[in-house]
Amino acid sequence: MLCTPTISATAADAYSSACTTLLEKISLCSTGDKKCVVVVAGGESVHHVLRKAFSAQSNWGNVIFVLADERCxxxxxxxxxxxxxxxxxDSHSFESSPQLVSIPAERGPANGSIELENVLRKVGKPNIVMISVADDGHIASLFPLSGHLSATTWSCVITDSPKAPRERVTCSMAYFALATHRIALQTGHNKRDIFVRLQQGERLPLAVFSPTHWFLDSDAAQ
Structure with a gap:
């Protein structure tokens, strides 16, 4: 199920809106000494939001970043x-720095996935997931029509990625679904087709992800 999207005039405005939401949710989740687990995908859109967030506040000691996926x-x-x-x-100065949980994908997809599963079980359920939507509709390393979309484990072995490199390790939709706040970013003309297909009810990965907050620019929505 898709939430009502927030459509901004420009990509920069969409990233600013997403940054505001991200900081609000982190503040709610990290009261006192409580850690806030934030899963983030790679890509420019997510990094634009994080760059704004890092510049807006310097205390990130209660935040644990978990990567959504990794290339082998x-x-x-x-x-x-x-x-x-x-x-x-490293490009920012923090009062207290966030912790980063990397995915040991350098050990190969099978071993990397086993180790990621163990790490995720120790870290626990995510509070927030923030991903961007690619022009082919994939999020993290979960591609359209992939059988991995219905995986019940928290991590998945990817050996047939349509985009290089073919071998990857990714968190699963089942893991993403545990987050209370799921933020999706979708900007640029090349994402317009994905928006149309989603509005027509196509079961693309973003529909499975079921964002609670969905930020687009006008290029992606017109």
Whole structure:
């Protein structure tokens, strides 16, 4: 089920709205010494929101970031999601820094998925998930028509990704569904077709994700 989207004039406005929502939900979830588990996908849209959020406040000590998915590449590879997120975190000065839970995808999809499952069980249920929608409709490494969309485990082995690299490790829809707050970002003309297909009721990954907050710019919605 899809919530009513918030449609902004520009992508920058959509990211600002998403940033406000993200900070509000983190504040609600991290009262006192309570940790807030925030699952984030890779990609420019999510990083635009995080960059705004990091600039808006400096105390992130109660936040645990968990990556939504990872490519099976060596640690430090420029195409890995954790490399990009660590670089973004390191580019800011914090009063207290967030914790980052990386996915050990460098060990291969099978071993990486087993280890991720164990890590997620220790971290516990997510409070917030923030993902972006790709132009082919995939979120994290969960692609349209994939059997992994109905997985009941918290992590999934991906060996047939339509986009390179083919081998990946991803959190599952079952894990995402545990979050109270699920934020979806969708901006740009190349996302327009996905918006139309979703409005027509197509069971794309975002429909399964069932966002509680859905931010688009006018390019993606017109």
């Amino acid at each position: 590449l060596p640690v430090g590879d420029s195409q890995r999601n954790d490399t990009a997120l660590l670089s973004l975190i």
